[in-house]
Amino acid sequence: NAGVTQTPKFRILKIGQSMTLQCTQDMNHNYMYWYRQDPGMGLKLIYYSVGAGITDKGEVPNGYNVSRSTTEDFPLRLELAAPSQTSVYFCATGPGVGWYGGNIGELFFGEGSRLTVL
Amino acid sequence: TQLLEQSPQFLSIQEGENLTVYCNSSSVFSSLQWYRQEPGEGPVLLVTVVTGGEVKKLKRLTFQFGDARKDSSLHITAAQPGDTGLYLCAGAVDNNNDMRFGAGTRLTVKP
Numbered sequence: 001n002a003g004v005t006q007t008p009k010f011r012i013l014k015i016g017q018s019m020t021l022q023c024t025q026d027m028n029h030n031y032m033y034w035y036r037q038d039p040g041m042g043l044k045l046i047y048y049s050v051g052a053g054i055t056d057k058g059e060v061p062n063g064y065n066v067s068r069s070t071t072e073d074f075p076l077r078l079e080l081a082a083p084s085q086t087s088v089y090f091c092a093t094g095p096g097v098g099w100y101g102g103n104i105g106e107l108f109f110g111e112g113s114r115l116t117v118l
Numbered sequence: 119t120q121l122l123e124q125s126p127q128f129l130s131i132q133e134g135e136n137l138t139v140y141c142n143s144s145s146v147f148s149s150l151q152w153y154r155q156e157p158g159e160g161p162v163l164l165v166t167v168v169t170g171g172e173v174k175k176l177k178r179l180t181f182q183f184g185d186a187r188k189d190s191s192l193h194i195t196a197a198q199p200g201d202t203g204l205y206l207c208a209g210a211v212d213n214n215n216d217m218r219f220g221a222g223t224r225l226t227v228k229p
Contacts, residue, residue: 004160033217042124042206042221043161050215058216090160094217106151107208107217109160 006110013081021076023091031094032074036087081117089113122220130226139223141207142189155204197227
């Protein structure tokens, strides 16, 4: 049981290149999220999905795209990479309903993908 | 403007001291969560608070949810070096599905 798996763990890109960060979960969670974390800072929400075929923008979606064709996978695409996208990217999943019956519940995070754009 | 404002941003204390960190917002939350993150890892959930005025204890950590469900605090008693890390609060407004995080409080406990 791997939980949330992110690949690659490290990547260096040149300005203008494109790449996809992969996120796969085996927890059968409906909710999936992509966050970025700049050095010494908290997490900013890029995109999220409440189920296969459904995606929504978060706080900082510009320069990114996502898709959700299956429950398990939620890839994050960077088009035309810029130095401002240098960050650590975290994928997270959640059951969508907490123990208290409310929305979201606990989020489970991957180990992160460290991206540098030069 | 951050939806969730955390203070202080940095805190460095000696082992054995007590401390309180805060998470404030002008918005009402159906629940708030506290996570702890260590270097090179993703955040890990500590607690979820749901009811206004609720107090939850996790060993030496005490979490409180404000009566109006707009703020929360985390109090650590007799801090230990193992408590060192980034403490993040998180919540979703109006039962929306986007979970937002504060900028965090980076705690260092010196032996």
